[in-house]
Amino acid sequence: MHDSLFADASTRLERAMKYVSISEDALEYLKYPKASLSVSIPVRMDNGSLKIFPGYRVRYDDTRGPGKGGIRYHPNVTLDEVTSLAFWMTFKCAVLNLPFGGAKGGVAVNPKSLSKLELERLSRGYIDAIADFIGPDVDIPAPDVYTNPTIMGWMMDQYNIIRRSLNPAAITGKPVTLGGSLGRNTATGTGAFFAIETLMQKFDRLPAETTVAVQGFGNAGSVVADLLSKAGYKVVAVSDSKGGIYAKQGLDIPSIRQYKESNRSIQAVYCEGTVCNIVEHVVITNEELLALDVDILIPAALENQITQENVKDIKAKYIFEVANGPISSDADLVLEERGIYVIPDILVNAGGVTVSYFEWVQNRNGLYWSLNEVNQRLKQKIVEETERIWEISQEFAISMRTAAYVHGLNRLGEALSAKGTRDYYNSQH
Numbered sequence: 360m361h362d363s364l365f366a367d368a369s370t371r372l373e374r375a376m377k378y379v380s381i382s383e384d385a386l387e388y389l390k391y392p393k394a395s396l397s398v399s400i401p402v403r404m405d406n407g408s409l410k411i412f413p414g415y416r417v418r419y420d421d422t423r424g425p426g427k428g429g430i431r432y433h434p435n436v437t438l439d440e441v442t443s444l445a446f447w448m449t450f451k452c453a454v455l456n457l458p459f460g461g462a463k464g465g466v467a468v469n470p471k472s473l474s475k476l477e478l479e480r481l482s483r484g485y486i487d488a489i490a491d492f493i494g495p496d497v498d499i500p501a502p503d504v505y506t507n508p509t510i511m512g513w514m515m516d517q518y519n520i521i522r523r524s525l526n527p528a529a530i531t532g533k534p535v536t537l538g539g540s541l542g543r544n545t546a547t548g549t550g551a552f553f554a555i556e557t558l559m560q561k562f563d564r565l566p567a568e569t570t571v572a573v574q575g576f577g578n579a580g581s582v583v584a585d586l587l588s589k590a591g592y593k594v595v596a597v598s599d600s601k602g603g604i605y606a607k608q609g610l611d612i613p614s615i616r617q618y619k620e621s622n623r624s625i626q627a628v629y630c631e632g633t634v635c636n637i638v639e640h641v642v643i644t645n646e647e648l649l650a651l652d653v654d655i656l657i658p659a660a661l662e663n664q665i666t667q668e669n670v671k672d673i674k675a676k677y678i679f680e681v682a683n684g685p686i687s688s689d690a691d692l693v694l695e696e697r698g699i700y701v702i703p704d705i706l707v708n709a710g711g712v713t714v715s716y717f718e719w720v721q722n723r724n725g726l727y728w729s730l731n732e733v734n735q736r737l738k739q740k741i742v743e744e745t746e747r748i749w750e751i752s753q754e755f756a757i758s759m760r761t762a763a764y765v766h767g768l769n770r771l772g773e774a775l776s777a778k779g780t781r782d783y784y785n786s787q788h
């Protein structure tokens with residue numbers, strides 16, 4: 360594994376290069392972020408003191424359209440992490456053929472330590488600091504880890520105050536009442552479910568005979584766990600930042616979600632109405648969850664969860680990356696050698712940005728779609744691109760990850776070439 364997350368992420372590009380025929384110039388462009396902004400956000404705390412939080416927004420590439428990507432609140436956020444996340448967004452949007460480039464933002468903060476008012480001040484302060492860097496035709500933020508529709512609502516409102524106009528398409532993942540799209544809040548997990556279903560059919564796997572473990576029970580992980588369990592898969596383990604639960608007979612995911620809503624933590628429960636009772640289970644660590652002997656492993660938390668250190672312990676047959684970058688590049692090679700299928704983040708978790716695109720389209724048209732229409736369109740896109748990446752992987756006998764990068768690189772290369780060399784500008788100065 361490289362010291363820098365971005366250096367590690369870039370190796371994926373290098374592995375795909377030999378299967379594409381795009382210009383050297385295009386490849387050179389794609390090695391660097393187009394623009395990066397680092398800001399300091401002053402926040403008046405409830406006790407009257409002033410705290411400064413570091414924040415970032417990176418626009419990696421906007422050849423195919425405005426930058427697009429979420430905003431993360433986490434104590435470990437760095438410019439290196441945000442750059443990697445913006446790099447992945449660039450390829451994700453290309454893989455899904457969305458008219459967007461890639462961007463990402465983040466603030467180094469533990470949001471759990473802030474009051475609701477402090478969180479609102481921080482969110483408005485972040486938009487104050489980056490307002491000139493974003494916009495509906497430039498770069499459009501959305502939610503990511505520890506941010507949510509409420510925070511997107513504050514951010515859009517702050518952007519509108521600064522611009523003195525209403526700009527619903529400036530931010531996606533907003534509350535529905537402020538122009539958010541139906542289905543955006545569940546889109547990442549739903550898209551992942553469509554990708555899993557498409558590929559499990561190819562592997563002739565029946566849901567009832569397929570066990571699943573999910574690391575991270577947030578917006579993305581809890582929804583995919585729910586959809587899989589409703590489709591008959593046996594979800595035997597889930598976890599959050601504090602640890603996990605395992606039950607050989609399978610967990611009742613809807614009950615665990617219900618319990619989490621009122622208690623903000625996970626517990627192995629079975630609920631009838633509002634009464635939830637604890638059922639037989641084993642408490643496990645996140646490390647133990649990753650090493651479970653299950654058919655499908657779904658990392659849905661943070662980066663670098665499977666590395667050279669623990670890759671030998673992995674027993675799952677298929678890994679669907681719902682998190683961004685959960686597997687380091689060296690661990691990826693080991694998994695490939697061992698015949699473990701890894702289905703990459705830039706495809707599996709692309710449902711979120713796809714419905715963000717639908718939200719942006721609806722905001723610009725002022726015509727809003729039903730939930731059914733959103734989910735039908737989402738399914739069509741995810742299934743189509745999953746099939747295409749599968750074909751590329753079969754054609755060149757390469758991993759699904761490399762195939763996804765080949766697919767994205769082809770689209771990016773075409774757009775970069777269509778823009779021309781820009782030598783005209785250079786020769787004028």
Ligand SMILES: NC(=O)C1=CN([C@@H]2O[C@H](COP(=O)(O)OP(=O)(O)OC[C@H]3O[C@@H](n4cnc5c(N)ncnc54)[C@H](O)[C@@H]3O)[C@@H](O)[C@H]2O)C=CC1
Nearest residue numbers: 504505547575576577578579599600659660682683708711
């Ligand atoms: N929210 C979205 O629309 C999208 C999210 N993603 C990715 O999905 C992943 C999860 O994001 P969300 O579900 O949105 O975040 P979230 O904030 O809703 O949930 C994060 C979950 O991860 C858990 N977690 C945090 N640290 C952990 C650790 N060290 N070990 C195990 N669990 C841990 C938290 O307890 C929580 O359950 C991230 O990698 C994010 O970038 C990707 C595409 C879109």
Ligand SMILES: O=C(O)CCC(=O)C(=O)O
Nearest residue numbers: 428429501503711712715
């Ligand atoms: O919805 C979006 O625009 C971006 C979601 C995101 O940050 C991601 O896909 O990692």
